[in-house]
Amino acid sequence: MKTPAPLQPIPSDSAGIVLEARNVVKRYGHMTALDGVDFELRAGEILAVVGDNGAGKSTLIKALTGAVHPDGGEILLDGEPVHFKGPLDARHRGIETVYQDLAVAPALDIASNLFLGRELRRPGIMGSVFRRLDKKRMRQEAERSMAELKFRLPSITNAVEALSGGQRQGVAVARAALFARKLVIMDEPTAALGVRETGQVLELIRAIRDRGLPVVLISHNMPNVFELADRIHIMRLGRRAAVVSPKTHSMGDVVAIMTGATRVEEARDPGV
Amino acid sequence: MTTIKLLKSASFGLAACAVSFAFTGQASAEDVIVGLVTKTEVNPFFVKMRQAAEAQAKEKGAKLIARAGKFDGDNEGQVAAIEDLISAGAKGILLTPNNSSGMLNIIKKARDAGVLVIALDTATDPADAVDATFATDNFEAGVQQGAYARKALGDKTPIVAMLDGTPGGTVDTFRHDGYLKGFGIAEGDPAIAGAAITNGAQDKGQIGMENLLSKNGDINAVYTINEPAAAGAYAALKSFGKEADVMLTSIDGGCAGVRDVKDGKIAATVMQFPYKMAAMGVDAVVEYAATGKKPSGFVNTGSFLITDKPVDGIESKDTAWGLKNCWGD
Amino acid sequence: MSAVPVSPPEKTSGVMAKIIGVPSAGPLLVLLAFGLIFAITNPRFLATHNLSIILQQTVIIGTLAIGQTLVILTAGIDLAVGAICVLGTIIAGKLVTSGYDPALSMAFSVLVCTAAGFAAGGLISGLRLPPFIVTLGILGILTAALRLISAGGAFPVRDEFLGWTGNTLRLGGFIVTYGVLLMFVLYALVWYLLNETKWGRHVYAIGNSPEAARLVGIPVRRHLLSVYLLAGFIYGIGAWLALGRIPNADPNALQTANLDSITAVVIGGTSLFGGRGGLIGTLIGALIVGVLRNGLTLAGIDPLWQDLVTGILVIVAVALDQLSRRKG
Numbered sequence: 001m002k003t004p005a006p007l008q009p010i011p012s013d014s015a016g017i018v019l020e021a022r023n024v025v026k027r028y029g030h031m032t033a034l035d036g037v038d039f040e041l042r043a044g045e046i047l048a049v050v051g052d053n054g055a056g057k058s059t060l061i062k063a064l065t066g067a068v069h070p071d072g073g074e075i076l077l078d079g080e081p082v083h084f085k086g087p088l089d090a091r092h093r094g095i096e097t098v099y100q101d102l103a104v105a106p107a108l109d110i111a112s113n114l115f116l117g118r119e120l121r122r123p124g125i126m127g128s129v130f131r132r133l134d135k136k137r138m139r140q141e142a143e144r145s146m147a148e149l150k151f152r153l154p155s156i157t158n159a160v161e162a163l164s165g166g167q168r169q170g171v172a173v174a175r176a177a178l179f180a181r182k183l184v185i186m187d188e189p190t191a192a193l194g195v196r197e198t199g200q201v202l203e204l205i206r207a208i209r210d211r212g213l214p215v216v217l218i219s220h221n222m223p224n225v226f227e228l229a230d231r232i233h234i235m236r237l238g239r240r241a242a243v244v245s246p247k248t249h250s251m252g253d254v255v256a257i258m259t260g261a262t263r264v265e266e267a268r269d270p271g272v
Numbered sequence: 273m274t275t276i277k278l279l280k281s282a283s284f285g286l287a288a289c290a291v292s293f294a295f296t297g298q299a300s301a302e303d304v305i306v307g308l309v310t311k312t313e314v315n316p317f318f319v320k321m322r323q324a325a326e327a328q329a330k331e332k333g334a335k336l337i338a339r340a341g342k343f344d345g346d347n348e349g350q351v352a353a354i355e356d357l358i359s360a361g362a363k364g365i366l367l368t369p370n371n372s373s374g375m376l377n378i379i380k381k382a383r384d385a386g387v388l389v390i391a392l393d394t395a396t397d398p399a400d401a402v403d404a405t406f407a408t409d410n411f412e413a414g415v416q417q418g419a420y421a422r423k424a425l426g427d428k429t430p431i432v433a434m435l436d437g438t439p440g441g442t443v444d445t446f447r448h449d450g451y452l453k454g455f456g457i458a459e460g461d462p463a464i465a466g467a468a469i470t471n472g473a474q475d476k477g478q479i480g481m482e483n484l485l486s487k488n489g490d491i492n493a494v495y496t497i498n499e500p501a502a503a504g505a506y507a508a509l510k511s512f513g514k515e516a517d518v519m520l521t522s523i524d525g526g527c528a529g530v531r532d533v534k535d536g537k538i539a540a541t542v543m544q545f546p547y548k549m550a551a552m553g554v555d556a557v558v559e560y561a562a563t564g565k566k567p568s569g570f571v572n573t574g575s576f577l578i579t580d581k582p583v584d585g586i587e588s589k590d591t592a593w594g595l596k597n598c599w600g601d
Numbered sequence: 602m603s604a605v606p607v608s609p610p611e612k613t614s615g616v617m618a619k620i621i622g623v624p625s626a627g628p629l630l631v632l633l634a635f636g637l638i639f640a641i642t643n644p645r646f647l648a649t650h651n652l653s654i655i656l657q658q659t660v661i662i663g664t665l666a667i668g669q670t671l672v673i674l675t676a677g678i679d680l681a682v683g684a685i686c687v688l689g690t691i692i693a694g695k696l697v698t699s700g701y702d703p704a705l706s707m708a709f710s711v712l713v714c715t716a717a718g719f720a721a722g723g724l725i726s727g728l729r730l731p732p733f734i735v736t737l738g739i740l741g742i743l744t745a746a747l748r749l750i751s752a753g754g755a756f757p758v759r760d761e762f763l764g765w766t767g768n769t770l771r772l773g774g775f776i777v778t779y780g781v782l783l784m785f786v787l788y789a790l791v792w793y794l795l796n797e798t799k800w801g802r803h804v805y806a807i808g809n810s811p812e813a814a815r816l817v818g819i820p821v822r823r824h825l826l827s828v829y830l831l832a833g834f835i836y837g838i839g840a841w842l843a844l845g846r847i848p849n850a851d852p853n854a855l856q857t858a859n860l861d862s863i864t865a866v867v868i869g870g871t872s873l874f875g876g877r878g879g880l881i882g883t884l885i886g887a888l889i890v891g892v893l894r895n896g897l898t899l900a901g902i903d904p905l906w907q908d909l910v911t912g913i914l915v916i917v918a919v920a921l922d923q924l925s926r927r928k929g
């Protein structure tokens with residue numbers, strides 16, 4: 001193995017930063033899951049978050065989306081400090097999350113799942129007084145967004161349980177894409193998928209980015225990360241070890257940083 | 273998918289099969305249909321009633337359709353049964369009402385439709401809601417039990433325990449009051465050591481007796497609503513070592529109860545005759561179908577004291593006779 | 602930027618396919634088959650008088666089964682249906698016998714039933730206790746309370762208003778009771794809620810996966826509470842219907858209503874695991890049970906065959922559900 005080239009953090013360009021975290025701390029009892037982590041997501045990019053098991057990736061995502069409350073530090077959305085009380089708060093601000101366990105209702109059809117919790121009502125008195133769902137419009141919207149994402153499904157009225165694993169993942173990703181106004185976060189969306197199905201989901205992630213939404217992608221799959229990501233955020237021991245570009249760094253470099261074989265100067269905190 | 277379809281059609285076939293198989297006992301159109309609606313299906317008293325009704329109907333060339341509630345208190349089940357029987361074209365319906373007032377509307381409907389309605393075993397409230405009532409005079413049966421107990425006690429000072437059925441029931445009240453009358457005491461008499469609710473069940477009879485014995489160990493006479501309650505009481509008395517000192521009596525005439533009398537566990541029981549009620553009921557319906565003549569009023573189907581230890585001045589039959597005429601097994 | 606831009610309308614896809622795919626088609630076929638067998642064996646079966654009798658006999662269990670369906674759709678179970686309904690009859694009966702206004706008495710007793718549903722829902726959603734245990738407990742408590750309130754015995758309830766649901770009217774040669782109409786109205790309303798509103802969607806979602814429902818932002822606990830509350834209200838209406846059938850308040854009545862209503866729900870194709878099935882199936886399920894009992898009696902057949910056939914249907918329905926779920 002050749003000696004890695006000197007690793008330089010990518011300078012952050014403070015214009016166009018959508019979501020940012022500064023010095024965020026999260027402790028579970030004596031365990032410090034996040035130890036002053038920084039994070040930034042730029043407009044229009046796919047940012048991969050990688051790191052060993054227990055490095056703090058999921059905790060970071062939860063802190064960003066209000067699923068846990070940080071013990072210190074601050075989070076900024078479009079440069080403005082935010083304090084999310086729960087995942088619903090983050091969703092109201094246009095942040096969509098694809099959870100690892102997908103959060104779909106298997107017996108309901110695809111359209112119902114896409115609109116779950118955000119069903120559309122009919123216009124006029126039928127909607128306001130009789131609370132009647134606008135099933136037709138939800139189906140149309142579902143079909144349209146699937147088409148826009150170039151995601152092929154048997155029929156929008158199929159129950160989700162009748163779909164393959166990749167197709168289900170597609171539904172969860174499409175739901176995020178349909179409602180996200182700011183950004184989409186995905187926690188290991190290709191875990192346990194076959195090669196072909198993984199390919200489908202990766203296509204979806206690209207399609208979301210092409211719609212202009214930045215994406216945060218947590219993954220252990222290095223080839224996927226290198227195929228998709230514009231930048232790679234590397235977590236180690238509750239901190240950001242480095243942010244690198246797949247164009248300038250190899251998988252070996254990233255693994256070396258992840259495992260602590262190579263140490264990097266932090267952009268924001270050169271003291272480490 | 274195919275498995276499911278297969279199973280669907282299979283289940284369908286199975287259920288249909290069961291139904292069509294069941295049809296092999298269907299009535300021919302000319303038969304007089306007699307409906308019998310008992311409280312439950314499992315109680316041996318009603319089993320006997322049903323068997324007797326079936327036998328009698330066969331003899332008279334009538335068709336019996338027997339139905340029952342699912343549990344004590346299943347008024348809805350009995351109402352539905354009567355409705356179905358009216359639809360089926362029954363000429364008369366023999367009913368042991370679960371609740372003496374719950375059936376009034378449907379009884380009226382049946383009678384308005386020209387169906388003869390006879391209450392068996394349990395009267396309705398008011399009693400003239402039905403055409404006639406064929407039943408044991410439960411008050412009289414209670415008197416027989418009480419009178420025997422008092423006589424058999426001799427000159428001991430009586431201390432009585434009352435093991436009642438379900439409070440509020442008419443049968444319960446009649447038997448209870450009859451016992452006191454026969455015993456020669458009034459409600460509230462200091463001779464009454466206490467009462468317990470048994471619902472006519474053996475386990476509750478035992479618990480009730482145990483509690484009453486803990487309260488007063490000198491109890492020497494026990495009234496029981498029926499023989500299962502008496503069997504429970506006997507178990508309790510035995511565990512207290514008092515089975516020989518207590519005058520335990522009962523009502524019903526079930527074969528198990530008569531055997532308990534024979535074995536000396538129960539001193540005496542008052543037998544009633546469910547098969548008589550049923551047979552008389554079927555006869556009345558057949559007669560009504562033929563002549564339009566309706567029975568009316570209360571018809572006592574009788575009751576007999578069964579004991580192997582007769583006392584002077586009280587008419588009784590021995591257990592040999594009892595075992596020949598008892599019901600259940 | 603709007604989350605849901607408008608797009609051109611699509612053409613509706615195969616109506617026929619939809620009908621075949623309807624989940625209650627199976628139970629409907631069973632119902633029609635039994636109807637056919639009984640009609641052949643005894644022509645009296647199809648008499649309008651007899652058909653309307655069957656409807657009237659379905660009123661109590663059919664109505665209680667609406668609430669039971671809602672609860673089972675959330676993957677719960679309600680063992681207290683009958684007890685809550687009987688509570689309603691006894692409270693209304695007691696109040697009216699003590700001279701209170703009948704309409705107010707009935708309204709109050711429906712309120713008490715709703716409160717009983719609220720209590721069950723509160724314990725289930727608030728303390729996260731299993732519905733089976735909570736409703737079993739409520740069944741026990743109510744059984745004791747009912748005996749106390751009514752002093753052990755049944756009593757007649759002779760009141761025009763309380764008995765109103767038993768009054769009949771003629772609908773084109775068909776005699777129905779107001780109770781039957783009320784039951785159909787309840788079915789229509791709750792069907793609408795389940796199928797055409799967000800509330801109903803969320804009932805299904807919770808039954809499918811409570812965790813998924815929570816993650817998409819459905820207030821799961823509050824929603825469960827509303828389900829049990831509505832169920833309690835329906836049981837209260839059931840009490841009114843029961844008084845119309847039998848003008849008698851009996852603490853011993855409806856002891857098997859819990860199992861009977863669950864039977865109707867299951868035969869109707871609703872999954873005991875929650876999230877699958879629907880109300881039309883339940884109505885058909887309740888009718889199947891009623892048709893079986895009536896038809897067998899008309900044919901002069903021992904009613905034990907009814908239990909046998911019902912038992913077969915229940916097992917088959919559950920087996921079908923298991924199979925379809927395993928496939929998924």
Ligand SMILES: Nc1ncnc2c1ncn2[C@@H]1O[C@H](COP(=O)(O)OP(=O)(O)OP(=O)(O)O)[C@@H](O)[C@H]1O
Pocket residue numbers: 028031032033051052053054055056057058059060
């Ligand atoms: N709810 C919790 N309670 C206690 N400790 C927790 C909790 N959640 C996470 N942790 C701890 O915090 C640390 C970071 O966990 P986190 O789930 O963020 O890691 P991760 O990078 O997502 O790992 P993986 O790749 O395995 O998903 C771990 O040591 C973990 O044990």
Ligand SMILES: [Mg+2]
Pocket residue numbers: 057058059
């Ligand atoms: Mg994780």
